[in-house]
Amino acid sequence: MKLFENIFKFNGGIQAETHKAISTAETIKKFGIPKKIILPLRQHIGRLAKINVNIGDYVLKGQLIANADGNVSAAIHAPTSGYIESIEKLPIPHPSGLPDFCVVIITDGKDTWVDKKPIDWKKIGYQKTVELLISSGIVGLGGATFPSHLKLTKKDHGAKLTTLIINAAECEPYITCDDMLMRERIDELIKGINLLHDFLEFEESIISIEDNKLDAIEKIKKAIINEKNISLKIVPTIYPSGDAKRLIYLTKGIKIPKNTRSSELGIQMFNVATIVAIYRFLEFGEPSLSRIITITGNIKKPRNYEVLFGTPLEEIITDAGGQKINNQTFIMGGPMMGFALPSIQVPVTKAMNCIISAETEMLKNDAPVLPCIRCARCAEACPVELQPQELYWFSKSKQLDKVEEYNLFDCIECGCCSYVCPSNIPLVQYYRFAKSEIIEERQHQEEANIARERNEFRLSRLEREKIERAERNAQRRAQTSSDEKSKLVEEKRKAIQEAMARVNKEGDNSL
Amino acid sequence: MISNQSPFVQDTTSVSYIMFLVLVALIPGILVHCFLFGYGILFNIITATITVLIAEYLILKARNYPVKPFLTDYSAIVTAWLLAVSIPSIAPWWIIVVGSLFSIIFAKHFYGGLGSNLFNPAMVGYAILLISFPAIMTKWPSAYASVSFGEELKLFFFGISNYDAIASATPLDYLKTELLLNKNIDQVLAEPIIKANPLIWVGIAYLLGGIFLIYKKIITWHLPLTYLLTLFLVASLFSLANPNNFAPFYYHLLNGGTFLAAFFIITDPVSGPTTPKGKIFFAFMVAMLVYLIRIFGGYPEGIAFAVIFMNICVPLIDKLSQPKVFGHD
Numbered sequence: 046m047k048l049f050e051n052i053f054k055f056n057g058g059i060q061a062e063t064h065k066a067i068s069t070a071e072t073i074k075k076f077g078i079p080k081k082i083i084l085p086l087r088q089h090i091g092r093l094a095k096i097n098v099n100i101g102d103y104v105l106k107g108q109l110i111a112n113a114d115g116n117v118s119a120a121i122h123a124p125t126s127g128y129i130e131s132i133e134k135l136p137i138p139h140p141s142g143l144p145d146f147c148v149v150i151i152t153d154g155k156d157t158w159v160d161k162k163p164i165d166w167k168k169i170g171y172q173k174t175v176e177l178l179i180s181s182g183i184v185g186l187g188g189a190t191f192p193s194h195l196k197l198t199k200k201d202h203g204a205k206l207t208t209l210i211i212n213a214a215e216c217e218p219y220i221t222c223d224d225m226l227m228r229e230r231i232d233e234l235i236k237g238i239n240l241l242h243d244f245l246e247f248e249e250s251i252i253s254i255e256d257n258k259l260d261a262i263e264k265i266k267k268a269i270i271n272e273k274n275i276s277l278k279i280v281p282t283i284y285p286s287g288d289a290k291r292l293i294y295l296t297k298g299i300k301i302p303k304n305t306r307s308s309e310l311g312i313q314m315f316n317v318a319t320i321v322a323i324y325r326f327l328e329f330g331e332p333s334l335s336r337i338i339t340i341t342g343n344i345k346k347p348r349n350y351e352v353l354f355g356t357p358l359e360e361i362i363t364d365a366g367g368q369k370i371n372n373q374t375f376i377m378g379g380p381m382m383g384f385a386l387p388s389i390q391v392p393v394t395k396a397m398n399c400i401i402s403a404e405t406e407m408l409k410n411d412a413p414v415l416p417c418i419r420c421a422r423c424a425e426a427c428p429v430e431l432q433p434q435e436l437y438w439f440s441k442s443k444q445l446d447k448v449e450e451y452n453l454f455d456c457i458e459c460g461c462c463s464y465v466c467p468s469n470i471p472l473v474q475y476y477r478f479a480k481s482e483i484i485e486e487r488q489h490q491e492e493a494n495i496a497r498e499r500n501e502f503r504l505s506r507l508e509r510e511k512i513e514r515a516e517r518n519a520q521r522r523a524q525t526s527s528d529e530k531s532k533l534v535e536e537k538r539k540a541i542q543e544a545m546a547r548v549n550k551e552g553d554n555s556l
Numbered sequence: 557m558i559s560n561q562s563p564f565v566q567d568t569t570s571v572s573y574i575m576f577l578v579l580v581a582l583i584p585g586i587l588v589h590c591f592l593f594g595y596g597i598l599f600n601i602i603t604a605t606i607t608v609l610i611a612e613y614l615i616l617k618a619r620n621y622p623v624k625p626f627l628t629d630y631s632a633i634v635t636a637w638l639l640a641v642s643i644p645s646i647a648p649w650w651i652i653v654v655g656s657l658f659s660i661i662f663a664k665h666f667y668g669g670l671g672s673n674l675f676n677p678a679m680v681g682y683a684i685l686l687i688s689f690p691a692i693m694t695k696w697p698s699a700y701a702s703v704s705f706g707e708e709l710k711l712f713f714f715g716i717s718n719y720d721a722i723a724s725a726t727p728l729d730y731l732k733t734e735l736l737l738n739k740n741i742d743q744v745l746a747e748p749i750i751k752a753n754p755l756i757w758v759g760i761a762y763l764l765g766g767i768f769l770i771y772k773k774i775i776t777w778h779l780p781l782t783y784l785l786t787l788f789l790v791a792s793l794f795s796l797a798n799p800n801n802f803a804p805f806y807y808h809l810l811n812g813g814t815f816l817a818a819f820f821i822i823t824d825p826v827s828g829p830t831t832p833k834g835k836i837f838f839a840f841m842v843a844m845l846v847y848l849i850r851i852f853g854g855y856p857e858g859i860a861f862a863v864i865f866m867n868i869c870v871p872l873i874d875k876l877s878q879p880k881v882f883g884h885d
Contacts, residue, residue, distance in 0.1 A: 055882070061565055218565065290883065302883045380564040407564040413625040415571050416671030421830040422569075425776075429882045434830055435874070452881045460563035467571045468671075474561050 053298040055291050057426040058283035059461045061218050061381070063257060068221045068341040071348035073229055076364065078125050082150040082355035083392040084110070085137045089184040090191050091117035093146060102129045105159040107332055110148060113179055119192045119395075120182040124334040124353035127152035138358070138377050138394055142387040150355070161330035166244055171199070174244070174327070181326045182333040182395075187212060187223075187287070187316035188378055190396045193323065196315070199245055201308035209247040210296055210314045211238060213254040213261070214280060214287035217379025220399040222337040223317045225349045227254075227261035231268045234317055235275065237324030241315070242274050244327075250275045252317075253296045257282040284381060285459040289314050291428050303455060338393065340365045342401035343372070358389045358400065374403040381460040415468040423462035423472060429455050433462035437472050440479035445486065448479050456480075571670075575630035577774050581765035582637055582820065588761040589645070592754045593697045595705060596645030599712045600652050604636035607656035615665045631670055635659050638678035638820060642813060642860075643685065644696045646708075648715035651692055655681040675867045676827045683860040694856065696726050727753050727811045729856035731803060740800045745807065756810040766819025778835035779828070780818040784809065786843035794851070802851065812850070817842075817859045827867045834870075834877035842866050 086094045094111035104110055104123040111121040127150045134144040166174040175197050184190040199206055211234075215223045227234060242250045252265055256279045269275045280286050280295040290301045293312055301307050307314060315323075318336060325331045334353060338361070341347040345366025352361060362368075362375075375386045377400055385403070401407075423433035431452055439448035453476060462472040589597045612632045616623045639655050659681030667673040686693045692715075725733065734744045769775045787808055794802035808814065813821070822828065822842050829838045842862045849858025 059567070061567075294882075300883045302885070303881075305883075376562075376564060378562075380562065382562050383564070384562060385564075403564065412570060413622070415625060415629060416669070418571060418574075418631075418671050418825050419828070419830050420574065420825040424830060424879075430879055431881055432830065432878065451878075452884075455881050455883070463563050464565065465567050465569070467567075467569050467574055469566070469570070471561065473563065477561075 052280060053294050053296075054281070054283075055286075055294050055428050056430045057424075057461060058285060058291075058428050059426055059464050060283055061464065063282065064219045064341070065221050065224065065257065067219070068339045068347045068349060069225060069228075069260075071346070073225050073337055073349045073351050074364075076350045076352045076356060076361060078152050078154055078156060078353065079356045079360055080152060081130075081357065082124055082127070082152055082353065083135055083357065084121060084124070084148045084150065084355040085135075085392060085394055086111050086121060086146045086148065087137075088121065088190060088354065088395040089119040090189070091115070091119065094118060094121045096132065096146075096148065098129055098148070100129050100131060103127070104129060104150065105157050107159045107161055107330075107334060109180060109332070113182075113192070116195065117192060119184050119190075120180045120332070121148070122182050122332045122334055123150060124355055125150075125152050126155050126157040136388065136391050138386055138391040138397060140384040147392070163330050164327045166327060171244070178323070178326065180332070181323075183319065183322045183326060184333070184395050185316055186318035186322060186336055186395065186398070188396055188398045193315070193319055196308070196313060197245065198308065201306060204309050204311050206245055206308060206313050207248040207311040208297065208313070209238070209242060209245070209250040210293060210312060211250065211252040211320060212287060212289070212292055212314050212316045213252050213258075213265075214292055215258070216255060216282070216284045216287035217381055217383075217399075218284070219341050219401050220339050220379050221341070222339045222349055222398050224258050224261050225339075226318055226321065226337055227258070228264055230321065231261075231264045233321045233324055235268045235272065236328070237320040238275055239272070240324055240327060241320060245313070247274075247313075251278050251296055252276070253278045253280055253292050255280055255282045255286055284461065285428055285457070288428065288457055288459065290457075333395065336393075336395060336397070338397055339399040340402075341399065342376075343369050343404050344402040345369055352393045354393055354395060356393045358386075358391050358393055358397075361393070362389055362400070362402075368402050370405065372403060372405065372408065374408055376401040376403055376407070380407060381464070382458065412469045414470055417468055417470060420467060422465045422467065426461040426465045428459060428461060429457060431456060433472050433476075436479075437470060437475055440475040443479075443482070445479065445483050449483060453479055453483070571629045571631065574774055575634050577769065577772055578634050578820065579630060579637060581769045581774075582641065582762075584765050585758055585762040585816065586637075586641060589641070589758045592757065593645055595708050596647075596697060596712065597641060599649070599708070600640035600643055600645060600647070601637055603649055603652045604640040604656045605633055607653050608632040608636040608660045611657055611660040612665075615661060619665070619669070621669070626670060629670065632660060632664075635664070635677045635681075638816075639681045641816065642678065642682050644693065646695065646697045646711050647692050649712055651685060651689060655685045658684050671826055673826055674870075676821065676824045676863050678824075679821065679860040679863045683864060686855065686860065694725065694729055726856060727755065727807075728850060731807075732850075732856050735801065741795075741803055742800075745803070753811075759810055759813075759815040762815040762819060766815065769819060769823075775819065775823045776832070776835070778832055779823050779839045782836045782839035783818045783822055783843045784814070786840045787814065787847060790844060790847045794847075808847065808850070812857045813859055817846070817863075821859060822863060827863075827870065829870050829873045829877070831874060831877040831879055833879065834873040837873055837877065838866055838870070841869070 086096060092114040095114045096111045098104060098110045106123060106125045108123045109120055110123050113120045130149045130151045132148050135147040137145045164174060164177055175194060178194045178197060183193045185193060213223055213227060238250050254262060262279060265277050269277060278296045285291055286295055289307065293307055294300055299310060301310060322333050335351055337349050337351050339349050340361060350361055375389055376383045377386050377397060379399060380401060417434055417437060419434055421434060427433055435451050436448055436453055439451060456476050458473050460473050466472060586597060612627060613623060616626055636656055639659055640652060643652060643655060659677040663675050663677035663680035664673045731744050766780055770777055788805045791805040791808040795804045822839055829835050845862035845865060846858045849855060849861060
């Protein structure tokens with residue numbers, strides 16, 4: 046081992062209290078089968094999964110009940126056996142607080158598996174395996190829930206993937222689900238890394254982990270002694286080291302340029318839990334049915350649970366003994382980037398990595414918001430090297446072109462600026478607001494463009510029709526041949542003469 | 557306030573804490589000054605503090621702002637102390653009152669209050685006093701005249717007509733005048749008023765306070781280090797070129813308010829630049845201007861004018877010195 050490892054420290058970041066020890070004293074507890082499973086059809090980034098079961102159907106554990114709809118979508122499977130009771134809009138754990146389509150399963154407690162088969166990817170080949178993985182329902186389990194099959198490429202824009210980085214940083218305070226997974230299931234992780242390494246033909250695989258997870262580091266070190274493909278990179282405990290671009294920089298010293306995917310530079314990153322899920326799918330044929338969740342904070346018995354998707358969160362909170370001080374507020378995700386849940390009458394989803402029962406000081410922020418004193422602590426803390434004080438100024442005054450010019454859309458909303466701000470300004474909220482304003486404006490612009498195009502098309506159509514009509518008339522006139530014309534004139538003249546003759550005759554008679 | 561948007565955790569450093577540490581860092585310099593030159597500086601500080609608090613209170617009320625958070629942020633007191641230590645400690649009370657009022661009402665609140673002032677408030681107050689009352693503003697107590705506490709109080713409340721007994725020019729001022737009389741540097745520097753002036757100890761105390769602020773991460777190294785380095789380089793250059801007419805670098809570093817300026821005055825965040833490169837340029841320009849004013853200008857010390865002038869340039873400096881964003885070419 047090298048004595049001095051190169052660490053490419055990114056700008057800023059923060060060293061907040063980690064509060065990780067709260068939930069690591071107990072082992073991962075397998076949570077039982079709940080009576081009712083509420084399975085949202087959108088647990089991933091992308092389109093709603095397409096349901097292929099009916100109310101009243103009996104489903105088996107691992108049975109596909111909704112297909113991925115298009116490429117950016119993920120399949121949903123029944124986490125246990127039972128009957129489908131209803132398909133309806135129910136509250137889901139999402140920042141918007143709006144209900145979404147869910148499949149409700151009344152479980153039968155038998156937990157009967159579908160006929161699951163291991164997948165021999167070497168035999169069926171790469172293409173077929175990726176197709177199967179589309180139906181695995183596996184998404185990024187670090188919290189981003191990006192469908193994993195989209196990342197299982199060997200090449201991106203002609204660049205061959207060479208480096209697999211396993212994101213074990215888990216930089217958000219409180220969250221320990223990846224840490225506990227590595228402590229307890231290191232074998233599965235190592236097997237999964239080897240599998241992915243061979244499957245996508247990587248040249249090196251690196252586990253990147255923050256230096257505060259001593260137990261997990263020991264386990265990894267022991268497990269990789271005889272692994273020539275896998276190395277370990279210990280990075281400093283600085284939030285947000287777990288952000289993909291920051292972790293790649295810490296690990297390899299490569300700054301992924303704006304609007305570029307790391308895979309275009311040959312680097313692919315997976316979260317530890319995602320790798321274990323892929324391993325279990327290929328090795329045992331088990332789709333994505335459960336995940337590990339950290340239940341922590343102001344809770345009586347904090348620990349990690351392995352929970353079936355769709356399990357009502359309330360039951361897990363009850364199992365963890367409930368809140369120490371009743372304030373009823375729960376945060377999903379970490380304290381830096383998570384959001385407050387409107388209620389705990391929501392099901393567990395693929396995105397739910399951590400539930401923090403909010404500590405009182407998280408909710409009560411008595412300090413007044415003062416004006417920005419331009420101390421630039423936010424700029425010192427910004428891992429993207431933005432100038433948050435300028436972004437704040439332009440967001441507040443709604444100078445949207447300016448705020449874009451200062452690279453608002455590079456902001457990863459990690460919250461470091463808000464964390465350090467001595468004036469207590471909720472900076473990230475300003476950026477979210479500005480981003481949504483700009484996106485809305487763009488949509489309006491888009492709509493206006495469409496309307497304008499339509500109108501222009503209509504005007505040109507009317508113009509064209511007018512010309513065509515005129516042409517048709519002219520043509521008709523031209524087509525009516527001269528003798529025909531004279532014939533018509535002749536007829537008319539004849540009719541007039543006859544009428545005149547009649548009139549004259551009648552006149553004679555009256556006399 | 558219940559916040560339901562992340563982040564839910566926050567660092568405890570507040571504006572009040574930052575300003576409080578600045579006050580703490582000023583204390584060594586004030587004590588040394590007090591020890592060497594008498595209690596006058598304390599009268600200045602107390603008067604300035606009371607004046608700014610009353611002025612801030614009234615103007616916050618007039619502007620319909622919440623009084624408590626703004627009065628307890630200590631920012632007005634920092635302004636008051638910086639002005640008070642810049643004014644001669646034998647100045648009469650009304651000088652301090654006028655300067656403080658100008659700082660708070662004109663330089664701070666007329667521009668929008670905390671966070672909005674274009675110019676360093678203490679330096680605006682100082683500059684106005686220097687232009688309006690040059691005689692009083694350039695007479696500092698002589699370190700040798702022993703003045704009793706009672707006499708100091710009398711000075712403070714009633715002023716004096718005969719300064720010569722207790723006051724003298726500062727070394728910077730003295731050198732400037734003497735050089736005009738065709739003396740050369742060595743002769744002037746050898747005179748007791750400069751050679752034995754204990755003012756350098758005040759400077760060193762401010763230096764220690766400044767190092768404390770860097771250690772506490774209240775300020776970064778960019779501004780003070782660039783300022784001192786530039787002053788060092790430009791003074792060395794001139795004195796190397798013509799040692800008879802230009803004082804050596806240490807004279808420039810140790811006299812005047814060099815350390816006070818480097819760590820406490822040019823580091824005002826509100827009116828200064830925010831980017832690292834911008835800070836370096838700002839400090840470089842202030843140091844150049846200070847040197848030029850000291851040598852060629854009409855005033856013995858130029859920090860106030862240099863800072864005010866460079867404050868105007870801050871928006872442009874910030875705009876032109878934007879650092880590269882992560883992953884941008």
